[in-house]
Amino acid sequence: DAGITQSPRYKITETGRQVTLMCHQTWSHSYMFWYRQDLGHGLRLIYYSAAADITDKGEVPDGYVVSRSKTENFPLTLESATRSQTSVYFCASSESRGTMGTEAFFGQGTRLTVV
């Protein structure tokens, strides 16, 4: 189906484990983003990518790693999960940086719990 999909929708992991959240979009959008949503903070940008093999840090990048070998995929990896990374994670895509706000499409989110 066309759109942006995240997997898994729900994940429970243990402290110290590595976990990867997947994001796939079918529009061939250049830009992709990872946000986390936490109570009292709204959504905060973790990493973004302007194109395949181009990534850059957002507001809260510590503890996360991203890659983008293909335009359509933008996985987010927590190298050693901590309880503070318990959150809802949203992936988004946009055709261009200049119009990110109006043309950004968000996935359904991944609820990650670190125990």
Add this chain to the structure above:
Amino acid sequence: DQQVKQNSPSLSVQEGRISILNCDYTNSMFDYFLWYKKYPAEGPTFLISISSIKDKNEDGRFTVFLNKSAKHLSLHIVPSQPGDSAVYFCAASVTGANNLFFGTGTRLTVIP
């Protein structure tokens, strides 16, 4: 340090009446503002936006007002419908930048 603030965590309105959601920002560099709507278990969806060169933008039942001197924007929904019940996020950015700064959200409940 929250650059975009939504001070009302929740709002309840009767169906057919006006809903007014407020948002304040601190960064004077912001020149583009947006509202997103979010239903439970779904991602945010874009609702309406406004550039800093305007003070009002209207789209059907939704109108966004921008007061640059007060660094304040508001979203008016008239008339409110039960399907409008959702969390509304205000967001701001600098045109061409890579980040949207989001507020903490306001949960709107429209009572039938």
